[in-house]
Amino acid sequence: MRISxxxxxxxxxxxxxxxxxxxxxxxxxxEHNPRWKEFFEQEKGILFKKFPKVxxxxxxxxxxxxxxxxxxxxxxxxxxxxxxxxxxxxxxELEALGYEYRGEEGVPERRLYVKGSQExxxxxxxxxxxxxxxxxxxxxIREYYLKHPDVAQQYAELKKKLAERYPDDRPSYxxxxxxxxxxxxxxxxxxxxx
Numbered sequence: 001m002r003i004s005x006x007x008x009x010x011x012x013x014x015x016x017x018x019x020x021x022x023x024x025x026x027x028x029x030x031e032h033n034p035r036w037k038e039f040f041e042q043e044k045g046i047l048f049k050k051f052p053k054v055x056x057x058x059x060x061x062x063x064x065x066x067x068x069x070x071x072x073x074x075x076x077x078x079x080x081x082x083x084x085x086x087x088x089x090x091x092x093e094l095e096a097l098g099y100e101y102r103g104e105e106g107v108p109e110r111r112l113y114v115k116g117s118q119e120x121x122x123x124x125x126x127x128x129x130x131x132x133x134x135x136x137x138x139x140x141i142r143e144y145y146l147k148h149p150d151v152a153q154q155y156a157e158l159k160k161k162l163a164e165r166y167p168d169d170r171p172s173y174x175x176x177x178x179x180x181x182x183x184x185x186x187x188x189x190x191x192x193x194x
Contacts (some may be wrong), residue, residue, distance in 0.1 A: 020073045021120035027163045027173045029070040036064040043115075043123055045080065052098065056080045056130070061138045066145045069156035075123045080130045086172050087111035087127035102183045109134040118159060124129055140188035141181065151187075155180060 019035055022028055040060040048053055062076030064067055081087050088111060091101050099113040109132040116122035128134045145152040155177075162176040 014083060020075060020114055021122045022072050022074055024118045025168065025170050025190060027072065029068055029159060029163045030073045032066075032068055032097050033064075033073070034067075036071075036073075036075060038124075040077065041063070042061055043075065043077065046097065047077075047125075050093060051090060054081055054086050055127075056082065059138065059142075062124075063144060063155075063159070065142055067150055068149065069145075069152050070159060074121050076162055077123060077125045078135060079127050080135060081127050083129060084109075084111055084127070094125075099123075107134060137185050143185055143192065144184055144188035147191075151184065155184070157169070 044046040057080040063071030102112040111127045113125040
């Protein structure tokens with residue numbers, strides 16, 4: 001039986017919805033799924049096509065970008081824009097794609113958009129400027145974990161403990177990772193920026 005392009009697109013979306021997404025505010029880790037990269041690439045293509053003059057670069061971030069460690073099954077995306085004003089001006093078009101504007105959310109150097117319902121968040125899109133610490137730190141963290149799988153495994157163990165302790169308290173889960181992440185950023189700066 002031959003499957004049309006429309007049907008294959010439908011199956012991809014259906015599969016994606018079964019493999020990513022998490023209720024807002026909860027913490028549940030999934031083992032690394034190689035298809036997370038594919039889901040990132042699909043969304044990246046949609047965003048580049050829709051905003052070719054606004055979004056300059058998009059990188060996969062967070063733990064879903066690190067092979068071999070568990071993650072909340074939400075695709076973290078970091079996108080470079082010329083200015084944060086641009087990030088706010090495309091709000092109506094992003095909303096048409098299913099994104100909800102969340103603003104700074106405590107991080108002045110970014111504008112956060114989330115995709116998916118409250119019951120099943122699938123993507124976090126963080127719009128940042130290229131010279132921002134948010135962008136630089138995202139790249140440093142990811143590259144450090146990729147180069148140092150032993151440190152990535154230490155991070156994985158910490159995440160598992162915190163997820164068990166705070167299954168319904170994402171702010172406490174995040175706060176529990178802060179010191180470890182800050183140390184990784186410092187070590188990455190010494191290694192990559194010297």
